Amino acid sequence: MAPALELLEKPIENLPVKTFSANGNGAAVAGLKLESPERHQRVMNVFRAFIADLCQQYGEGHAGSPMGMAAIGIALYKYVMKYSPRNCNYFNRDRFVLSNGHACLWQYLFMHLVGVNSMTLEQLKSYHSARIDSVCPGHPEIENEGIEVTTGPLGQGLANAVGLAMATKNLAATYNKPGYELVNNMTWCMVGDACLQEGVGLEALSLAGHWKLNNLCVIFDNNSVTCDGTADVANTEDVNMKMRATGFNVVDVYNGDSDVAAVVNSLVAARSSDKPTFINIRTTIGFGSAIAGTADVHGAALGVDEVANVKRSFGLDPNQHFHIPQDVYDFFADIPGRGKAHEVGWQVALERYRERDPALAAEFTLRVAGKLPEDWTKCIPRKEDQPIAPTASRKSAGVVTNALGERINSFLVGTADLTPSCNVAYKNKVDFQSPGLRTACGLNGNYSGRYIHYGIREHAMCAITNGLAAFNKGTFIPMTSTYFVFHLYAAAAVRMAALQGLQQIHIATHDSIGVGENGPTHQPIAVAALYRALPNTLYIRPCDAEEVAGSYIAAIQATETPTIISLSRQSLTQYPQYSSREGTLKGAYVFNEAEGDDFDVTLIGVGSEMCFTMQTRGLLLRDYGIRARVVSFPCTRLFEQQSREYKQSVLKPRAGKPTVVIEAFPSNGWERYADASVSMNSFGKSLPSKEIYEHFGFTPEKIAPKVKDLVEDVRRDGIGILRGDFRDLNGCLRIGFEH
Amino acid sequence: MAPALELLEKPIENLPVKTFSANGNGAAVAGLKLESPERHQRVMNVFRAFIADLCQQYGEGHAGSPMGMAAIGIALYKYVMKYSPRNCNYFNRDRFVLSNGHACLWQYLFMHLVGVNSMTLEQLKSYHSARIDSVCPGHPEIENEGIEVTTGPLGQGLANAVGLAMATKNLAATYNKPGYELVNNMTWCMVGDACLQEGVGLEALSLAGHWKLNNLCVIFDNNSVTCDGTADVANTEDVNMKMRATGFNVVDVYNGDSDVAAVVNSLVAARSSDKPTFINIRTTIGFGSAIAGTADVHGAALGVDEVANVKRSFGLDPNQHFHIPQDVYDFFADIPGRGKAHEVGWQVALERYRERDPALAAEFTLRVAGKLPEDWTKCIPRKEDQPIAPTASRKSAGVVTNALGERINSFLVGTADLTPSCNVAYKNKVDFQSPGLRTACGLNGNYSGRYIHYGIREHAMCAITNGLAAFNKGTFIPMTSTYFVFHLYAAAAVRMAALQGLQQIHIATHDSIGVGENGPTHQPIAVAALYRALPNTLYIRPCDAEEVAGSYIAAIQATETPTIISLSRQSLTQYPQYSSREGTLKGAYVFNEAEGDDFDVTLIGVGSEMCFTMQTRGLLLRDYGIRARVVSFPCTRLFEQQSREYKQSVLKPRAGKPTVVIEAFPSNGWERYADASVSMNSFGKSLPSKEIYEHFGFTPEKIAPKVKDLVEDVRRDGIGILRGDFRDLNGCLRIGFEH
Known part of the structure; x- marks a missing residue:
């Protein structure tokens, strides 16, 4: 039998066909053979009980959404999503983003059921544990197998999904040729109420609609509950109308708690839409629990008794914990093989492509390897x-x-x-x-x-x-x-x-x-x-x-x-005789040493304030005979990666020879490298560029006397400047020291 | 004649009534006598030419939107808005927010025409000048008379307007009594395309709709042009449908360039809506110029020739600059008087209210004065x-x-x-x-x-x-x-x-x-x-x-x-014997001096890491005989406001006695006060609270030996630590110094 998932892209007529109407819009999509509703129910029961066990283990975590989303997971992981659990990085896989990242247990448990290598039963149980090598952190993390992006801060994942869908569109338009489709994956993005409230999500949705990213499907786990109560405490808009206005194809599923077929149908329809699809699936948070449908089940364990009740209500043994019967594993047993078929199919296609267009194939392969020409x-x-x-x-x-x-x-x-x-x-x-x-x-x-x-x-x-x-x-x-x-x-x-x-x-x-x-x-x-x-x-x-x-x-x-x-x-001002790309790569470097063999002060110049630094250097020598050296400091992070010797050679920290940084930002952080600053302690002002620098004291004429005073102070005191005595030469934030 | 603006709240039947249909929705609102379309056109011509002159003066600025919004301004400033130009802070004024703040010249010029004291002709001409006391900065600023909020970063003003409308609703519900309306102002918010794209604006709109803030009217200057071209380059959604879905009453005005009556009608309708109102007004950016309707006129002056052409096309003298004829001033001459009537009316109402309910009036008056009980x-x-x-x-x-x-x-x-x-x-x-x-x-x-x-x-x-x-x-x-x-x-x-x-x-x-x-x-x-x-x-x-x-x-x-x-x-851990509210008010304070008369090291403890700091203090003494003093440092900004003497007494910077800050954030900024840190150089990890602190080295057992090493290093070197030698005890970011 051909891998079922292929059918989603091209229905094969001689296979048994079962048609489901996506509730509410009557669309019918053919080509998939589903298991019986009873079998689905059985898998969901075990799934939900297992989630309840996982959160109960440490008495915390997010149980509600994962329990509510069980049917959606079966539809995606068993029927609709194109992926290979034994090789999660297979290039043309469908991308899946859990934008409501706190529901990660849902994803972890499905990854376990479909056979992702690293997602063992032991690992599953490490959720919220002190296990240092856990692949089940409190939110999904990209470092772990099978996770496309790290999510948690709400709305981000939804925007990431738009980026993933764009990537597919761009690669497809660049490399696919008729009959040679190297890239044609879908992006599925699960969202909760929050992702549709956060501005970053709303911005991204507008763009997805504008770009008509029909390879993007946003799946709304509409359980209508947030931390503060029901979602209508803070949101009563007509989300479907809003999404239609934003350019989405909108599909309703009314019984997302158990109607796997309706969910499958809506997801399959998304593959053939000419717009991005928004599926509004009504679910019940914490389905199966007595506190289902309330905020109490959002971010907490259910409690021992309630976990037992959930199992009883599902006809499961309340005394059995973390139990996945073999028939549930069997339900997903075909997935790895189907995944392998996807991989092989893609490799074959790539080989054929290479024969047809070796130059484009070489560029594509280089990019698949993550490399630049x-x-x-x-x-x-x-x-x-x-x-x-x-x-x-x-x-x-x-x-x-x-x-x-x-x-x-x-x-x-x-x-x-x-x-x-x-x-x-x-x-x-x-x-x-x-x-x-x-x-x-x-x-x-x-x-x-x-x-x-x-x-x-x-x-x-x-x-x-x-x-x-x-x-x-x-x-x-x-x-x-x-x-x-x-x-x-x-x-x-x-x-x-x-x-x-x-x-x-x-x-x-x-x-x-x-x-x-x-x-x-x-x-x-x-x-x-x-x-x-x-x-x-x-x-x-x-x-x-x-x-x-x-x-x-x-x-x-x-x-x-x-x-x-x-x-x-x-x-x-350009400094062709001083500036250096090699120096920039080291974060900071000696820009212009002092005249003569010795120096009195080091000036740190940065970005657009370098001109004042260099001019101050000249003025100090001319008017006061003070020998200043200038360090250019474009990047503190790169500088910190250098050797101790290099750092010393640049900063030349020496007792009695202060260092002054000149930058029109607050001095915070520069205290690591400088003893004093010419910096900004307030917000700016609406003035022309030249006048605003003057207004805030950024002219060599104003800076040089201050540096001179500092140099004299340090000479007179006869010692270096201790911490706690950073001097803000533009302000009065000076604090002293004893010696 | 009664002030015309009062009519907006309560039409008086024996006044001449002219009815205008708001294009597109057929609503008719009575109670306002408008000037003739010809007179409106005359005012708009002068207004637009003046804007062109203002931008041409320094060859830059934003001319396009202000020119496009002339009719909207007449509708607001002449007919609809309740305000008092001679006393811009009159409490019950309508609030106006220019969320598209770059269009500020529009607001400045109308403020001048209606007689806001500080907005002289000379001040108007200071836009983009080097004048230090200009009240015409590049974006509106709250410090200046008649400006409710500083705007510029797009979307912010729209959200501010939602807050202003909430404030009115809350005060009205708290203090207004039947027949005694102390607070009933509208909030008018002008937005451009950007405010409706920015996430912060979209979030705020959802809330305004949810809260049914019918005292909020969002006026969309729909000129369909942004910096990059026409707005459809990045946005093709159905904004009206989206706003309806969000809970707004939506009104269209199709000729916003010149149909003052239609704009007035739509604004008046907003006052009696049961929802917030969104008025979608089609305008032409840079109206009157040959490059009107293009991105070229968004953020630039028109050029000398084009300014002349604009004037010619309006029948104005191209050689006259910054010219406002008397008849245009006359057009707005009734505004100060009407404003004064508003003020007086409100004062009378407040007096009556005080007699009726002195206790509530006292609380209200205190709050009007900006004071807390x-x-x-x-x-x-x-x-x-x-x-x-x-x-x-x-x-x-x-x-x-x-x-x-x-x-x-x-x-x-x-x-x-x-x-x-x-x-x-x-x-x-x-x-x-x-x-x-x-x-x-x-x-x-x-x-x-x-x-x-x-x-x-x-x-x-x-x-x-x-x-x-x-x-x-x-x-x-x-x-x-x-x-x-x-x-x-x-x-x-x-x-x-x-x-x-x-x-x-x-x-x-x-x-x-x-x-x-x-x-x-x-x-x-x-x-x-x-x-x-x-x-x-x-x-x-x-x-x-x-x-x-x-x-x-x-x-x-x-x-x-x-x-x-x-x-x-x-x-x-609570520290009743050490912690102090008075110390907190000073930003930092001595928390726990060292045992005995002298000390070896100062430890800075902050927030939730104070417990590790105090425990380290104990361990240093017990295991190494090192006497540590502890400073609590809740707020760097407050500390910087203290005297030099106080700062010294807290930090006690002394040669040979290092200071170490312990905080699970990056050390940036602490270098001002400390020589070394126990801090975070990476992102965190999903681990329970206790284990994550251990994982990143935040336990007294791990910290104490590092502090001991530091103290010994400093003793051995025999000097204080110079800048450039800040030590990250959790990392390897140490750099050295010469002496």
Whole structure:
């Protein structure tokens, strides 16, 4: 017998056919043979009892949603989803995202039942335990077999799913040829009430509808219960109407607690929709328990007695714990074989494809392996070709972005509606759009397009980017662009990228008070403090075009890390004789040593404030005879990865010779490297670029006397400066020390 | 003649009545006498030409939207809005929010025309200038007369408007009596495409619909153009259907460029709707210019020739600049008088109310003055009543939150669907809900309710909170609650609160890796680094119930500042003999001096990691004879406000005696106060609370030997530690120094 799942794509006529009407819309889809409702009920009973046992074990966890979603799981894992449990990374698998990540036990238990290797019975029981190598953490984690993305923070997974579906569309449009479909997987995304309330989810849904991602199916576990009570405490909108308005095909399933057939039918229908599909499935949270349908069963164990009652009500032995009878295993026994058939089929297709079009196949295979073509390095301007005249770093970055975007299919360049400001549109770009779109301004595209208009949706942009990067690590290197201040809108998504080790490049322009007249709302005070502290994140703030080149090299080499390249709106002095891409890759480097053999002070210059640093160096020597050396410090994270010797050689920490950092951000974090700062202690102001720097004391004329005073203070005191005495030269936050 | 605006609330029959049908829905509203279409056209021509001149002056700025919105402005400022230009803060004024803040020239120019005192012709011309005292910054700022909230970051203003409308509803339900309406203002919110794309806007709209805020009218400047082209490049949803699904009354206006009457009619209809109203007004961006209707006119000046062309097309003299003829001033000449009548009417009503109900009037008047009743201090538990047994700080905070919520009408306590986890529900709470709501779980309410279910919408929760706080500073002190990690979702809104000086209290629970099994997605690594760096923000992390009490006192005393109180999920040891609310108010204080007269090391303890710090102190003495003193450091911002002498007395920085901070966050920022840290350099892990602290090295047994090594190193080297040598005792990020 042919693997049943293939039937979903191409019904074979001589197989027994059973038709189910998806309740409410009457659509009928043929081609699947289902087991009997009684057998489904039996599997669900065992499943729900097992969930209750798992949460009862440690007296906590989320039992409600997993119990409610049992029928949905059977429909997906037994009938509809295309995957291979013995090889979860099979390339053309359907992607599944549990956006309501707290329901992870549901996924873990189904993974166990269908035979995912690592998901043993022992591992299942490690949920909420102290087991250090558990593959069953409290929310699904990408590091574990069979998990596409880490979920938990609500709404993120839904946006990730949109990214995963885009990835499929883009690969299919780029590589599939008639008769040679290498990529045609679906993306299934399970959501609860919360994902449909969170803004990031709503933004992503708008885009999925706009792009007509018909390979995306959003499955709404509509149990109508949240932590605070029934969902109508905070939400009474007409979700179906809203989803239709957003461009989705909407299907209702009214008995999601037990009508497996209706769920299957709705899922199968999603495969042939011309729009993304939203399936509104009514379920009962904690189904089978006496407190089913209430908030009490959302995030808690049921209690010993209630677990026993659940089992009794299902006709199971209340004294048997963690019990999965053989007939339940048998129910899923065909899955590994079907999965293997998918794998083999795909390998055969790839071989045929290779014969037909070896060049495209080679590119595709390279991307499947998660690798870039080596000539990406040619997209980075050579040092000798860099500009000498003052240039905004957003422009310098645009040169690199455009070359990468134009030449290498792995790069997807996106923008949150700031194409003209972020300089990201490249020559001959094709927009990623539904092929049928006809915009009023004539800016159309198709799914092979790699230039993405995300609209004014920074959070979804970055969360979708996570899905693109997670599709198959390395197949895509997504790039985003917006003003740096709006990375605060997107912070929760960038954090998820860092947590998951997802490579991506965020082009963050307008990164200082130098944005000028747009005023304090657009001047990103304190945003850098977040990204410098965020683990596994490169926040790089280059001072000129050469450091911009280094920033891109660092970002492309950081294959398990998101990078934010922080860029100026305004023109910046170029330092061809001092700036260095190699230095940038080390995070910090000696930019300009002091005149003569010795020095009096080290100045740290960063990004768009480097010009003031260099000018201060000159003024200190001319007016006070003070010899200042200058360190450029584009990235604290990269610097921390260097050897102790290198760090010493750059910072030259010596008693009596203070270090001053000059950056128009708060000083937080710089205290590690500097004794004093010229920094920002307040929000900015709506003034032109030149005047705002003056207003906040960022001119060499204002900085140099302050540095002179500091140097004299330190000379007079005769010792180095101790911690607790960091000096804010722009403010009055100085505290003293005793000696 | 009675002031025309009163007619909007109560039509008077003997006045001339002209009826206009709001295009598309046929509704007819009586009671307003409009000027002739020709006169409207004349005013719009002058208005648009003036906008073009203003942007041309410095060759930049946003001209397009203001020119497109001229008719809307006449409808609002001349006919519909209830306000007093000579006293913009008149309490019962209609609130107006320009959520598309880049269109601020539109608001500035109308404010000038209607006679707002500070908005002189000279000030108007300061837009994009270097004028330091300009009241015309690049986006509207709350500090300036007549501006309700600072806008610019898109979507924020829309959510603020929802908060402003809630404030009215709550005050009205609390204080209005039949025949004595003290508060009945409308909130008008202008939005562009972006505000309807941003997640924070979408979240807020869902809530406005759910709450049936019929005093809110969202006016959509539907010019269909964004920076990247026409809006359909990234958005093709059916916005009207979506808004209806969200619970709005939807009205169309098809000729928003010139049909003032239709706009007026739609606005008037909004006043009598039983739901919030969404008016979809089609306009042409840059109306009157040859590049009208394109992205080119969004964020740029038109150019000298095009400005001249605009004037010619309007029959104006192209050589006259910044010209407002007297007849245009005359058009608005009745506004100040009408405004004065509003003010007087309200004062009379308040006097009558005072006679009728002096007690309620006194409370109302106190709140109008922005003051709390003095007995708020009774809501803070006395030191002697604090718990001694281990208590989670979220529970200690709950005691205070509940007392404040229960007893003082100024406090609005909200939650992003985490009532049970955040301990914020107080006795006899009444939910803020539409009085007609009947939820399935029986949790109903009315508009006098002060407990707010925001749903799973952290960003909108905090942005709405900004509107509540801005309604009339001090009238409300809104409180929010969610897990600390989700303050990353809300960061852009909290930043706007800090920028605007809006008092609010954010109850941020589950603030450490101690949240345990929920895993790394829920463990807020690096979030504190953001809030400690954010200007004008108090991030307070108390270690026990007494410090919790101090945190609330600090938050309530900080009348121009948002406060985040960062709280544990897990039980914390209480330190009644050491902890102090007075110390907390100073940001840091000596918690436990070393045994004997001298000390060897200072340990900084923070929040839920204080227990490890105190235990380490004991172990150091017992096992190594090392005398450690302990400093508690709940708030860096408050500490920076103390005197130099106080800071010295707390930190006691002395050569040879290192300071070590112990906190399960990245060390960023602590380098200012400490020489070394026991901190987190990675994301967390899904493990129970006890085990996760062990896993990451947070046990006295693991910390004490590291501190001992540090103390010995410093003794051996014989000097203090210089910058550049901060030691991460949990990692290997140590760098050295020369001496």
